[in-house]
Amino acid sequence: MASSVIAIDGPAASGKSTMARMLAERLNIPYINTGSLYRAIAWKALKLGIPCKDAARIADMLETTRVRYAVPPEGGNPDIEIDGAFPGALLRTQEVAQGASDVATLPLVRRFTLDIQRDAAKRQLVVMEGRDIGTAIFPDAAHKFFLTATPEARAKRRLSQGGETPDGATVASVAAEIAERDRQDSERAVAPLKRADDAIFIDNSGLSIEETLQLLLKHVKGNES
Ligand code: DC
Secondary structure: OOEEEEEEEOOOOOOHHHHHHHHHHHHOOOEEEOHHHHHHHHHHHHHHOOOOOOHHHHHHHHHOOOEEEEOOOOOOOOEEEEOOEOOHHHHHOHHHHHHHHHHOOOHHHHHHHHHHHHHHOOOOOEEEEEOOHHHHHOOOEEEEEEEEOOHHHHHHHHHHOOOOOOOHHHHHHHHHHHHHHHHHHHHOOOOOOOOOOOOEEEEOOOOOHHHHHHHHHHHHHHHHO
């Protein structure tokens, strides 16, 4: 039987978090953001002064770290609980994002996070978003999507989040940075970002949020009937 997971993978700024959250809301099922798991590990390491690339010290730290997805006291989607606390918004800083990117390349961290992610989908159908959900975590997911957009489209979205219309040169320079990060993420030895052979590929460069959502819903509902 397929795992009770709708997997949404894709590169940074591809719109997958927005899409995963909206899809879960429409289907009335939980949304699980797996980036938070790597961020929580980095957050604890940074608090303890442990460099996020130091495999031996991160391994020691994880021996006494308890992490799981749980519904926070205020309700809503399951969120990361680490050593009994919900760090929530504290995980969204640039420093933690960089640390997450470092710890995510350590094989021991990927082994540590595997069961935590699998446990999060044990009880019911969930939408799970990340980089390797459809390939490494749930190769037998009920539905798999790989969401992406051109580096230019992603650069424009990221820049316009600040409410301004970016000029062509700024878009081009951010698009070049995004393309370079894609290359690194796809070529790294550990858990590279790659589309599962059986994932539905959606390039949403020219699509609105609602159009992309309708496309996902069509596939999910179509496969049910
Ligand atoms: O999606 P995000 O920015 O919160 O992810 C934080 C970091 O974790 C990012 O560098 C990619 C990494 N990550 C990963 O390697 N595998 C996942 N399933 C999710 C995130």
